[in-house]
Amino acid sequence: xxxxxxxxxxxxxxxxxxxxxxxxxxxxxFKGAPGPYRAVLAPLLEMGLVFWxxxxxxxFLGRExxxxxxxxxxxxxxxxxxxxxxxxxxxxxxxxxxxxAGVIAFETGILSDSDILxxxxxxxIGLQLFSSPCPCPxxxxxxxxxxxxxxxxxxxxxxxx
Amino acid sequence: MSxxxxxxxxxxxxxxxxxxxxxxxxxxxxGEAVVIAGSNGAGKSTLLRCLGGAIIPDLxxxxxxxxxxxxRIGFVSDRLSLYENWTLREAWRFHRKEFGIAAAGxxxxxxxxxxxxxxxxxLSVGERTLFHLSxxxxxRPAVLLIxxxxxxxxPFLRERFLETAIxxxxxxxxxxxxxxxxxxxxxxxxxxxxxxxxxxxxxxxxREDLMAKVKKVxxxxxxxxxxxxxxxxxxxxxRDRYIYPFRxxxxxxxxxxxxxxxxxxxxxxxxxxxxxxxxxx
Numbered sequence: 001x002x003x004x005x006x007x008x009x010x011x012x013x014x015x016x017x018x019x020x021x022x023x024x025x026x027x028x029x030f031k032g033a034p035g036p037y038r039a040v041l042a043p044l045l046e047m048g049l050v051f052w053x054x055x056x057x058x059x060f061l062g063r064e065x066x067x068x069x070x071x072x073x074x075x076x077x078x079x080x081x082x083x084x085x086x087x088x089x090x091x092x093x094x095x096x097x098x099x100x101a102g103v104i105a106f107e108t109g110i111l112s113d114s115d116i117l118x119x120x121x122x123x124x125i126g127l128q129l130f131s132s133p134c135p136c137p138x139x140x141x142x143x144x145x146x147x148x149x150x151x152x153x154x155x156x157x158x159x160x161x
Numbered sequence: 162m163s164x165x166x167x168x169x170x171x172x173x174x175x176x177x178x179x180x181x182x183x184x185x186x187x188x189x190x191x192g193e194a195v196v197i198a199g200s201n202g203a204g205k206s207t208l209l210r211c212l213g214g215a216i217i218p219d220l221x222x223x224x225x226x227x228x229x230x231x232x233r234i235g236f237v238s239d240r241l242s243l244y245e246n247w248t249l250r251e252a253w254r255f256h257r258k259e260f261g262i263a264a265a266g267x268x269x270x271x272x273x274x275x276x277x278x279x280x281x282x283x284l285s286v287g288e289r290t291l292f293h294l295s296x297x298x299x300x301r302p303a304v305l306l307i308x309x310x311x312x313x314x315x316p317f318l319r320e321r322f323l324e325t326a327i328x329x330x331x332x333x334x335x336x337x338x339x340x341x342x343x344x345x346x347x348x349x350x351x352x353x354x355x356x357x358x359x360x361x362x363x364x365x366x367x368r369e370d371l372m373a374k375v376k377k378v379x380x381x382x383x384x385x386x387x388x389x390x391x392x393x394x395x396x397x398x399x400r401d402r403y404i405y406p407f408r409x410x411x412x413x414x415x416x417x418x419x420x421x422x423x424x425x426x427x428x429x430x431x432x433x434x435x436x437x438x439x440x441x442x
Binding site for chain 2: 001004063064067068069070071072074075076077078080
């Protein structure tokens with residue numbers, strides 16, 4: 001499950017990076033770019049880091065919801081914590097690698113810092129956005145009303161198996 | 162009752178302000194066939210989801226019997242939840258890996274074959290139900306939880322499904338816990354009947370005992386007012402009264418003709434009785 005999730009997230013990230021890499025071309029061609037390709041790419045990538053982080057966090061269990069497989073996933077023979085690690089772990093790994101690569105690219109000058117924010121704070125914001133949609137799985141057993149979070153309520157206690 | 166394989170211990174589940182399960186306790190034995198019936202919203206599916214681990218209760222717990230691990234609990238939900246974009250081959254590979262199944266092939270269901278390259282979302286409800294069942298049976302389940310999926314099957318597939326489930330009970334001593342309220346073609350399967358209403362178990366009886374305790378009085382025959390009427394239906398043409406709990410000595414001297422009824426009608430009487438009580442409150 002971990003590997004399948006990792007493969008999915010890597011595929012999505014590769015698609016996203018490909019789109020970000022291509023975006024400067026029409027900007028340069030049609031808008032009269034303010035500088036070379038790298039200078040146009042830098043702010044797009046910075047914004048991309050932030051939005052992609054939010055997407056990665058928010059799409060946790062997205063495949064299960066999209067394919068009506070939540071109930072199946074929950075009835076797999078794993079504790080809630082085990083399931084959370086298998087599903088959220090690959091996302092966290094990709095998120096960290098993505099942010100680290102971004103910070104390195106900006107700090108080493110491969111890409112110059114844009115005017116928006118230096119890379120460090122951008123990475124911090126990215127991590128916060130990644131984790132912000134995640135509290136629902138760890139919500140307390142009394143806080144929720146929906147069947148969805150009911151599936152996760154009391155997660156640390158898990159099922160007795 | 163033989164050793165319990167699964168015990169629901171005072172399960173309470175709330176969806177917001179609504180209480181779906183209200184302190185439900187029940188014990189299920191190895192190899193036992195139990196049917197859970199009740200009105201819509203009675204808590205049947207929630208109970209099954211708790212037993213299958215898909216829902217964690219607010220209060221109470223599910224206690225597994227000795228040696229039962231979760232990989233041997235098979236759960237066929239009414240949503241037939243599986244990864245829809247996967248092919249049957251992919252789904253089978255994933256399921257086998259996750260449940261640690263050693264067998265190379267899924268257990269066949271007689272009279273039912275599918276192209277392994279088809280995607281799950283392209284299967285009909287019946288095909289999907291039987292495919293799901295074949296995945297679950299590969300786990301060699303000690304407990305099989307089936308939530309109202311039988312009604313979506315045509316008569317041929319329904320028969321295959323039930324025969325396969327019964328075969329698993331015989332071969333593996335699987336406890337089958339089935340949520341069902343149309344019992345016309347499954348009435349012979351359950352050994353025990355649980356009827357739920359308002360998030361509680363209002364009846365938990367062995368099938369034979371229950372059938373002995375519920376009788377019908379048809380028509381307007383003289384009727385001693387002291388007899389416990391569970392439910393009554395009356396129309397211009399017909400009047401039926403269901404008596405519970407019935408005692409044999411009432412056959413003599415009461416003047417009424419008590420008739421035996423099937424499980425389907427018994428369940429209907431209990432559900433109808435529950436609706437009448439709700440309306441009266």
